Amino acid sequence: MTTWTSSNLGYPRLGEKREWKKALESYWKGKLDKGSFQQQIRELRLDFLKKQQERGVDSIPVGDFSLYDHVLDTSVMFGLVPERFDASEGYSSLSTYFAVARGTKASPASEMTKWFNTNYHYIVPELQNAKPRLVDNYPLKAYQEAASELGIEGRPYLIGPYTFLKLSKGYEDHQFEQLFNDLLPLYEKVLRQLQDAGAKSVQIDEPAFVQSFPETDIPLIRKAYELFNREVPELDLFVQTYFDSVSHYKDIISLPIAGLGLDFVHGKEGNWANIQNHGFPAGKVLGAGVIDGRNIWKADVKATVAFAKDIQAETGSEHVEIQPSCSLLHTPVTTRHETQLDPLLLDALSFADQKLEEIDLVTRTLNGEDTAGEIEENTAQLARVKNAPWRQETAGNATGDIPSSRPLSFEERxxxxxxxxxxxxxxxxxxxxxxxxxxxxxxxxxxxxxxxxxxxxxxxxxxxxxxxxxxxxxxxxxxxxxxxxxxxxxxxxxxxxLGGFAFTSNGWVQSYGSRCVKPPVIYGNVEFKEPxxxxxxxxxxxxxxxxxxxxxxxxxxxxxxxxxxxxxxxxxxxxxxxxxxxxxxxxxxxxxxxxxxxxxxxxxxxxxxxxxxxxxxxxxxxxxxxxxxxxxxxxxxxxxxxxxxxxxxxxxxxxxxxxxxxxxxxxxxxxxxxxxxxxxxxxxxxxxxxxxxxxxxxxxxxxxxxxxxxxxxxxxxxxxxxxxxxxxxxxxxxxxxxxxxxxxxxxxxxxxxxxxxx
Incomplete structure (x- = not known):
């Protein structure tokens, strides 16, 4: 009999009213002292965990919360602070951390670039003359805090070694293997300390596995996970992939890990073809990313349940975790403060908290609970949206009458x-x-x-x-x-x-650091109305x-x-x-x-x-x-x-x-x-x-x-x-x-x- 459980991959940091942003900026301006800042941040961090717990999430990530950026957290955890910064107060001190992120009068900030194909920016690790060492075990602290303060047996979060190195700069291609080997003992140490503290499982994010990467990297990846499996045998390793389908699927599913998460929203076609062609290993947990973690439209729960059953039938998996397609970092927190939207449109939206509720509903349905009323309501809402006037085709959207090239070349004009x-x-x-x-x-x-x-x-x-x-x-x-x-x-x-757009009151998402954006919602046909x-x-x-x-x-x-x-x-x-x-x-x-x-x-x-x-x-x-x-x-x-x-x-x-x-x-x-x-x-x-x-x-x-x-x-x-x-x-x-x-x-x-x- 199949075991169905739920998991999350990450939760937004901002807070319902951007409390995280406000605390950060107050601290940077000197309006909030260090102790008060840390207390406010701690309260937010715990509140986010409680919200996930209250929404029935079985496996809650801990350590995904960040003061600025989760990639920067990993860099600092391993002492990878560029030499131009003054780290006299400690590599993991707030002063050093924010100096790398924001720069100082004497030293420019580290480079910032986009997290894969999202609008989230991460701080690029700089590995010139790198001598990595474990400075501070952030996942361990997060695990212990969740356990002691809330009684939550969390799943510590880590960016995987392969992805971390692929996101870094400051080395030549021929140095990749040596740097990878330098990082492995540090990852092993982090995992060993988690195992010793009683952690049962750990989430290791490897989104680089969905990119086009050379087959020659497979032995290095295998070496890493064989080392972890051998040295921390009591810790279940769950590797999460997202944003697309896994490349070199046969090699990745053969890694000695407890579970693998697959994106069945943005990588649906490729991942479905992979499991049809190559199956899924017996004994491994399949993380089914069936709820869209990047967009804000309500899920079709009935169709999602049916698709989850198809995945299980195709793979024969004995344990499937229902989860978002990626971290919910890329969505706003909640729709509950949206009082100005058209009610029909609001019915169509699902932010992070609502997505967790959808995951819970799908999981409960798969476990045989009587959820017919909830699913019927969801189906009716989606039908009303589909038939809304703003979802119907309108004239004037063709572009065939618009030139797509200028008459003269650049050299001529x-x-x-x-x-x-x-x-x-x-x-x-x-x-x-x-x-x-x-x-x-x-x-x-x-x-x-x-x-x-x-x-x-x-x-x-x-x-x-x-x-x-x-x-x-x-x-x-x-x-x-x-x-x-x-x-x-x-x-x-x-x-x-423009026609076809709607706007939320609190639909904020993090772009970089404390910088937040409130993306519009394109709900209908886009049309020019006036200059x-x-x-x-x-x-x-x-x-x-x-x-x-x-x-x-x-x-x-x-x-x-x-x-x-x-x-x-x-x-x-x-x-x-x-x-x-x-x-x-x-x-x-x-x-x-x-x-x-x-x-x-x-x-x-x-x-x-x-x-x-x-x-x-x-x-x-x-x-x-x-x-x-x-x-x-x-x-x-x-x-x-x-x-x-x-x-x-x-x-x-x-x-x-x-x-x-x-x-x-x-x-x-x-x-x-x-x-x-x-x-x-x-x-x-x-x-x-x-x-x-x-x-x-x-x-x-x-x-x-x-x-x-x-x-x-x-x-x-x-x-x-x-x-x-x-x-x-x-x-x-x-x-x-x-x-x-x-x-x-x-x-x-x-x-x-x-x-x-x-």
Whole structure:
């Protein structure tokens, strides 16, 4: 007889009202002392465990909670703190930990990049001259706390050694095996201490197992798990994979582990084919990730129960754990505070707490409990949503009448644009946003509450634009932006003005550190209703003789940074958004805004985890961007921007976007990206961010000059732009002005040097 139990893979850190974020930022600002901060964090951590316990989760992960990032936790646990940081207070001290994450005046922060194909950013471990050692056993502390405080027999959480090393930087390929071997005794020590403390099982996350990885790595992986199995025989090892189907499935299922978790949502087709072709080992627990851990739509419980039974029948597994497809870190906490949504739409949504309840309902049903009433209610809710007017097809979503390429090549239109704009060599600009101070946020709230009129708010925004146009003029920037003071978020702002989007009150998710985003919900067909950015941009242009960029968010980023509808293909949603943005681009151009930036920071993060699927994805994402931007005149200059990611593998697709200028967020990994251009020629305008806006430190002129000089070794000065590496929304005013002044001075110095050596 099959045993059905439930498990979770991770829980959101934010809290229902972002209490985690508020505690962190209060501590960083000195408003909360260390003891009070740690107490608040401890209470939140325990509360999250209790919520999972109350929702019937049989195996609760402990140690997935983090003060900033779970990858950084692993780095610090093994003493992998870069040498540039002062670790005199201890490698695991709060001061050292946050220095690595956020940087200091003396040392830049560690690089940050996307966690696989999600919008979550992790701190990249740096392994140059690495001498790993076990500094602090975080999973052990988490296990003991859960047991002593709540009586919970938790399942300690660890990032697996293979995944951790694959996510790291600072070593050559030939060093991989030695570094892997160096880590194994430390992992063994962590596991041994857990076993000695009485832990029964441990969750080891190995999402790198779903990527395309060489078969030559299999012996190393086997060596690791054979070592763990031999040295900690009383500890059940549960390896969790997610975001796609397992690669080298036959090898992975043969590892000496107690259980293996498979994603049957985002890796459903591949994992189902794997178990049909190769089965599943007898005696191992199968973790069935059948509840979507990345999107917010309610599960079809009846269909999920049937599919779970099919999985069990196909594998013959005697013990199946019902679980989310991945950690619930990527979903908001709860729907219970959502009082402003249409009731029918609210019925369709499921956040982390509701997903745990769905897991419990599926598990209870499989165990023979009478849940017919609950399932009937779920089925009825889904039927109402399916038949809702906003889920029906509407006319006007085709894109065949929109050009997907510009009439002239970049080489032909670039001289026309230079003649039009008359920009100096190494033109300076910013990415778009300026500091969203507390004052700005207060005025926006007052307007939304009706405490000030729309006219008063518009006057306030115009005054902010005037203030920052004056600041930009004084600093000496060549191309200006209006500052985006009217915008809450680069995706939410557009979603509020397009058809087919809805917005939650508390649907926050973590992006990086304490930075949270509230993704819109794409629930219906996306449609252009009226110009979205023209009024503010047109007004800002009247304040200066210099070019003023129109600022838009691109179709793929709007898609990837939203919770998209799941009843039609993603690319169809992207094309709907592209059509709407094309209308906005033309509206800007018609009003004299002829330098337009369409940001696509999320194209890279959406790449499939298997290389064989990249071409199809890149083809439709590039097509969506070009649908948005190709209807303009030859003299209209299209810019775009991309965030932290590894671009080496998709440089051809970046070129295919056919943007006149691309800016890339690179300051934390400047040298690595520049190496790309040593072997791959990029023949369009490009700006590699010369300073990191995610850190409060202000680099001096010399540091930025060195950044520019390094880039100009491989990129022509005629095509190079100088800019920060991202928007400045989260920065304070004084540091923003100081940094931009240094940036302009650096550009001027390099220009002089170029003229002298011409």
């Amino acid at each position: 670039s001289p026309l644009q230079q003649e039009k704009f008359q920009l100096p060599k190494l033109p300076t600009t910013t990415i778009g946003s300026f500091p969203q101070t507390r004052e700005v946020r207060v005025e926006r709230r007052r307007m939304r509450k009706g405490e000030i009129s729309a006219e008063e708010y518009e006057t306030y925004i115009q005054n902010k634009m005037q203030e920052w146009v004056d600041i930009q003029e004084e600093i000496g920037l060549d191309v200006l932006v209006h500052g985006e003071f009217e915008r809450t978020d680069m995706v939410e702002f557009f979603g509020e003005k 979205m950015t023209v009024k503010e941009t047109k007004y800002a242009q009247t304040l200066t003789e210099k070019p003023m960029k129109g600022m838009l968010t691109g179709p793929v980023t709007i898609l990837n940074w939203s919770f998209e509808r799941n009843d039609i293909p993603k690319k169809e949603v992207a094309f709907q958004i592209a059509r709407a943005l094309n209308d906005e681009v033309l509206a800007l151009e018609n009003e004299g805004i002829e330098m337009i930036q369409v940001d696509e920071p999320a194209i890279r993060e959406g790449l499939p985890l298997k290389r064989a699927e990249w071409d199809e994805y890149l083809e439709w994402t590039v097509h969506a961007f070009r649908l948005s931007t190709s209807s303009v005149k030859d003299t209209t200059q299209i810019h775009t921007h991309m965030c932290y990611s590894e671009f080496q593998d998709m440089i051809e697709s970046i070129r295919a976007l056919d943007a006149d200028v691309i800016s890339i967020e690179t300051s934390r990994s400047h040298g690595e990206l520049i190496e790309t251009f040593e072997t791959a020629v990029y023949d369009k305008g490009i700006g590699l961010g010369v300073y990191d806006i995610h850190s409060p430190r202000v680099p001096d002129v010399e540091e930025m000059t060195q950044m520019i000089d390094r880039a100009l070794r491989v990129l022509p000065s005629s095509l190079f732009w100088v800019n920060p590496d991202c928007g400045l929304k989260t920065r304070d005013v004084p540091e923003t002005i100081e940094a931009l002044k240094n940036m302009v001075r650096a550009a001027e110095e390099v220009r002089k040097n170029l003229e002298q050596h011409a």
